[in-house]
Amino acid sequence: xxxxxVQEIIDLIRRERREEELLKQLERYHENDIAEALELLTGxxxxxxxxxxxxxxxxxIFSYLDDASSYLEEMELANATExxxxxxxxxxxxxxxxxxxxxxxxxxSLLNAESSRDIKLIRSYDEDEIGSKMTTNYIEIKKGxxxxxxxxxxxxxxxxxxxxxxxxxxxxxxxxxxxxxxxDLITAREHADLQALISNAYPFVRDHEKVADCxxxxxxxxxxxxxxxxxxxxxxxxxxxxxxxxxxxDELGDDYAKLAGLTAxxxxxxxxxxxxxxxxxxxxxxxxxxxxxxxVVGIFEQVVAQIAIIVCFQxxxxxxxxxxxTQSLAVTIRVLMDGHLKxxxxxxxxLKEMRVGLCNGLVxxxxxxAFIGIYIWQMKNYDVFFAFTVSLCVGxxxxxxxxxxxxxxxxxxxxxHRIHIDPAVASGPLITTINDLVAxxxxxxxxxxxxxxxxxxx
Amino acid sequence: xxxxxVQEIIDLIRRERREEELLKQLERYHENDIAEALELLTGxxxxxxxxxxxxxxxxxIFSYLDDASSYLEEMELANATExxxxxxxxxxxxxxxxxxxxxxxxxxSLLNAESSRDIKLIRSYDEDEIGSKMTTNYIEIKKGxxxxxxxxxxxxxxxxxxxxxxxxxxxxxxxxxxxxxxxDLITAREHADLQALISNAYPFVRDHEKVADCxxxxxxxxxxxxxxxxxxxxxxxxxxxxxxxxxxxDELGDDYAKLAGLTAxxxxxxxxxxxxxxxxxxxxxxxxxxxxxxxVVGIFEQVVAQIAIIVCFQxxxxxxxxxxxTQSLAVTIRVLMDGHLKxxxxxxxxLKEMRVGLCNGLVxxxxxxAFIGIYIWQMKNYDVFFAFTVSLCVGxxxxxxxxxxxxxxxxxxxxxHRIHIDPAVASGPLITTINDLVAxxxxxxxxxxxxxxxxxxx
Numbered sequence: 001x002x003x004x005x006v007q008e009i010i011d012l013i014r015r016e017r018r019e020e021e022l023l024k025q026l027e028r029y030h031e032n033d034i035a036e037a038l039e040l041l042t043g044x045x046x047x048x049x050x051x052x053x054x055x056x057x058x059x060x061i062f063s064y065l066d067d068a069s070s071y072l073e074e075m076e077l078a079n080a081t082e083x084x085x086x087x088x089x090x091x092x093x094x095x096x097x098x099x100x101x102x103x104x105x106x107x108x109s110l111l112n113a114e115s116s117r118d119i120k121l122i123r124s125y126d127e128d129e130i131g132s133k134m135t136t137n138y139i140e141i142k143k144g145x146x147x148x149x150x151x152x153x154x155x156x157x158x159x160x161x162x163x164x165x166x167x168x169x170x171x172x173x174x175x176x177x178x179x180x181x182x183x184d185l186i187t188a189r190e191h192a193d194l195q196a197l198i199s200n201a202y203p204f205v206r207d208h209e210k211v212a213d214c215x216x217x218x219x220x221x222x223x224x225x226x227x228x229x230x231x232x233x234x235x236x237x238x239x240x241x242x243x244x245x246x247x248x249x250d251e252l253g254d255d256y257a258k259l260a261g262l263t264a265x266x267x268x269x270x271x272x273x274x275x276x277x278x279x280x281x282x283x284x285x286x287x288x289x290x291x292x293x294x295x296v297v298g299i300f301e302q303v304v305a306q307i308a309i310i311v312c313f314q315x316x317x318x319x320x321x322x323x324x325x326t327q328s329l330a331v332t333i334r335v336l337m338d339g340h341l342k343x344x345x346x347x348x349x350x351l352k353e354m355r356v357g358l359c360n361g362l363v364x365x366x367x368x369x370a371f372i373g374i375y376i377w378q379m380k381n382y383d384v385f386f387a388f389t390v391s392l393c394v395g396x397x398x399x400x401x402x403x404x405x406x407x408x409x410x411x412x413x414x415x416x417h418r419i420h421i422d423p424a425v426a427s428g429p430l431i432t433t434i435n436d437l438v439a440x441x442x443x444x445x446x447x448x449x450x451x452x453x454x455x456x457x458x
Numbered sequence: 459x460x461x462x463x464v465q466e467i468i469d470l471i472r473r474e475r476r477e478e479e480l481l482k483q484l485e486r487y488h489e490n491d492i493a494e495a496l497e498l499l500t501g502x503x504x505x506x507x508x509x510x511x512x513x514x515x516x517x518x519i520f521s522y523l524d525d526a527s528s529y530l531e532e533m534e535l536a537n538a539t540e541x542x543x544x545x546x547x548x549x550x551x552x553x554x555x556x557x558x559x560x561x562x563x564x565x566x567s568l569l570n571a572e573s574s575r576d577i578k579l580i581r582s583y584d585e586d587e588i589g590s591k592m593t594t595n596y597i598e599i600k601k602g603x604x605x606x607x608x609x610x611x612x613x614x615x616x617x618x619x620x621x622x623x624x625x626x627x628x629x630x631x632x633x634x635x636x637x638x639x640x641x642d643l644i645t646a647r648e649h650a651d652l653q654a655l656i657s658n659a660y661p662f663v664r665d666h667e668k669v670a671d672c673x674x675x676x677x678x679x680x681x682x683x684x685x686x687x688x689x690x691x692x693x694x695x696x697x698x699x700x701x702x703x704x705x706x707x708d709e710l711g712d713d714y715a716k717l718a719g720l721t722a723x724x725x726x727x728x729x730x731x732x733x734x735x736x737x738x739x740x741x742x743x744x745x746x747x748x749x750x751x752x753x754v755v756g757i758f759e760q761v762v763a764q765i766a767i768i769v770c771f772q773x774x775x776x777x778x779x780x781x782x783x784t785q786s787l788a789v790t791i792r793v794l795m796d797g798h799l800k801x802x803x804x805x806x807x808x809l810k811e812m813r814v815g816l817c818n819g820l821v822x823x824x825x826x827x828a829f830i831g832i833y834i835w836q837m838k839n840y841d842v843f844f845a846f847t848v849s850l851c852v853g854x855x856x857x858x859x860x861x862x863x864x865x866x867x868x869x870x871x872x873x874x875h876r877i878h879i880d881p882a883v884a885s886g887p888l889i890t891t892i893n894d895l896v897a898x899x900x901x902x903x904x905x906x907x908x909x910x911x912x913x914x915x916x
Contacts, residue, residue: 005659005661008659027654028657028658028659029657029659030657030659030660030661030679032661032678032679032680033659033661064678064680154644155644155645158641158644158645159645162641164641164644165623165640165682182623182640183616183620183622186612186613186616186622186644187613187616187617196485199486199487199488200486201463201466201486201487201488201491202488203463203488203490203491219703219707220490220522221488221490222490222522222700222703224623224682224699241682241699241700241703242680242699244703245677245680245699245702245703245706248703248706248707249677249706270810272810272813272814272817275810275814276814276817276818279782279785279814279818280818280821282781283778283781283782283818283822284821284822284825286777286778286781287774287778287822287825287826290773290774290777290778291774291826291829291830291833293773293774293777294770294771294773294774294830295770295833295837297769297770297772297773298767298770298837298838301766301767301769301770301838302766304762304766304769305763305766308759308760308762308763308766309756309759311755311759311762311769311772312752312753312755312756312759313752314755314769314772314773315748315751315752315755315772315773315776315894315898316745316748316749316751316752318773318776318777319744319748319751319776319890319894320741320744320745320748322780323740323741323744324737324741327737352728352730352733355730356730356733356734356737359730359734360734360737360738360741363738363742364741364742364745367742367745368745368749371749372749372752375749375753379753379756380756380759432777436773436777440773
């Protein structure tokens with residue numbers, strides 16, 4: 001039992017000179033493994049392989065590549081067109097999008113009517129509409145067939161369509177009637193009533209629905225495929241579980257990017273200008289907000305001038321407030337993503353976050369009071385009373401900042417969610433700024449009040 | 459065409475008193491919709507429904523619930539056991555884990571031998587091993603059957619097993635031989651050679667493989683299911699595409715949590731102590747690192763005492779360095795997740811990030827120099843030369859901090875990835891600390907050198 005088939009495939013292609021034997025041997029291997037092997041072959045070897053395997057198998061193999069366009073560009077246009085025509089329409093769209101605009105147009109014009117229509121349909125949707133993720137590869141039968149007729153129809157359509165595990169049933173007028181699980185069809189007795197096996201309350205989505213809005217619903221049904229309907233209730237395509245995996249994967253990347261303040265996911269080969277464009281807008285917003293915070297710190301310039309030691313702990317308090325705010329933000333976004341919350345549950349979450357913030361703040365506040373007091377007293381050679389008064393300010397401000405940050409980190413994403421703005425994108429800078437302001441004001445305010453006004457230490 | 463079936467189901471249950479009619483009507487609906495309806499029914503209505511639908515359908519419905527344990531606790535132990543016994547073994551494990559330890563033990567002891575064995579098997583794996591995610595619900599036939607025999611075997615096993623779309627073929631000794639796509643079996647002519655349709659280079663995973671290590675591989679094959687083998691090459695279970703969706707979904711939550719410095723995902727109903735336990739360790743680490751940074755700021759106490767205005771912009775520089783570092787971190791983690799990089803590609807990524815950091819830093823540095831200069835000159839009433847000298851320090855330190863942060867934000871996750879520590883968890887605090895230190899030293903160092911030593915402004 002080999003742990004990897006890719007090397008086996010490469011060895012086989014390099015060793016076996018008899019073309020028929022090679023074709024037969026390659027039958028055994030998974031298209032995904034052959035696709036990986038492709039990248040390790042020479043251009044000459046690939047050309048030979050294309051000829052031996054033929055356009056149908058090659059199109060299956062190319063569907064597994066992240067980007068098949070470079071291989072298609074190695075071929076003559078007619079061959080490339082045939083391979084794209086054989087692909088599932090959603091895969092074909094992905095490949096085309098990576099190709100030169102001119103070549104794209106030529107290929108689309110050369111495709112047969114059906115492929116060309118399907119590709120145009122999928123490309124007509126915005127990237128965030130579910131229609132752009134569907135495949136037009138599915139089985140559709142008319143209502144009113146018996147078990148044997150349905151099976152026959154299925155087998156005849158299966159030649160061109162891979163997604164055969166849910167059979168879609170349509171009314172005479174072409175509108176969606178229901179769905180039939182292939183398992184039920186196979187295990188049905190020949191004279192069973194097919195009608196009774198069809199689920200006519202089968203889930204569906206509308207072509208223009210936003211991906212983000214219907215993804216949770218689709219996942220919930222855990223079906224092999226879900227039909228995509230237009231307003232006339234006609235089936236346009238299906239979303240398969242493989243499509244869902246792709247969409248969820250993309251979302252993962254996007255969320256990562258959003259949390260870090262990038263407008264979209266980046267990759268290794270992006271050029272400098274593209275990368276700057278994705279990052280600079282956010283950074284400029286942050287710079288403007290940062291200057292705002294700086295001007296608030298400026299109010300306390302005189303306090304700092306008199307007690308310079310307190311500056312040392314500003315970064316500590318601001319960083320901790322930021323960290324706590326991020327934790328609350330992450331928890332809140334996940335809770336919001338998972339489902340609809342009642343107002344009472346939202347309030348409950350805010351209170352819970354504040355309670356956690358308070359308890360953690362107490363622990364960290366006490367730790368800071370002790371360690372920072374000792375540090376100022378022993379290492380900076382201030383007198384013990386002054387040292388612990390400063391560290392008291394740090395500890396109390398830290399605790400206050402943590403409670404308030406927890407609250408802000410929970411309320412702000414809820415607010416954005418309420419007004420239908422993605423909280424993962426919008427919350428970050430606002431939370432950081434509010435938290436910085438709260439932390440700065442409470443820290444320097446406390447230092448000014450306690451050290452200068454009450455204790456007159458300077 | 460209704461947009462939601464849940465209300466329909468509830469109305470039906472409340473309206474229809476004839477039990478047989480209700481049973482027949484509910485046949486039409488998807489288990490997921492009935493599961494959602496359950497939550498909106500009263501305890502009495504649920505009890506009636508359990509009796510009418512019977513344990514088999516109920517177990518299917520319960521598989522769609524996030525947490526069926528509370529409903530199972532409403533029932534007598536014998537009924538709950540029957541329902542759990544009817545579930546897929548991985549769903550049964552999920553449900554049991556949410557139940558009281560005592561009840562769990564009782565139910566497991568009451569289960570039939572097969573269910574109990576499967577559940578014990580799945581529970582024997584660590585949560586991060588792929589074996590813990592598998593289901594034991596699949597079709598297995600012996601090698602050497604003909605098309606008709608295989609079909610007959612399939613139909614007889616389909617009664618108990620839902621995942622019938624890939625048929626697994628075993629050798630005489632029970633070891634895995636290959637897989638047969640149901641589509642190929644259905645469309646095969648009766649006297650075709652079944653052997654030729656079986657793929658004996660079908661992908662598989664080992665039961666103890668780490669989920670994180672094999673997930674990309676499994677996703678790559680885009681199959682309905684992939685077998686899980688032990689060291690003797692026997693099939694223990696399969697990973698279905700629905701399992702993959704669940705795993706990817708869980709990963710999304712975990713990554714969110716990790717980026718925010720939580721040790722695991724939290725939810726709304728968690729108690730205070732649990733939440734503290736997940737957050738406090740990270741916060742204490744950050745506090746310790748923060749105190750370290752503070753002591754470095756302490757070195758510049760005298761500079762601050764002489765030119766208090768420079769303190770205002772410390773938060774700006776530190777925040778921006780942090781933001782840029784986070785962006786580089788996010789990009790790097792995604793690139794590392796997507797595949798294996800050669801050393802030259804890693805170097806290329808570091809250089810790219812530094813170049814982006816430099817260019818963005820130039821833009822923001824110039825903006826800061828201008829705006830902060832004007833702010834100090836006009837709003838704080840310092841003389842124009844002093845104002846722009848301070849803002850020059852801010853601009854230059856900002857640019858330097860951004861270049862270095864980009865580098866650190868790329869190198870640190872690569873380092874953790876290299877030594878097999880999850881970069882999403884470990885990188886954050888180290889990057890923040892290094893960036894803070896670099897930013898503080900370059901800013902105050904520059905201010906000290908330029909303002910005090912060279913220009914003698916104070």
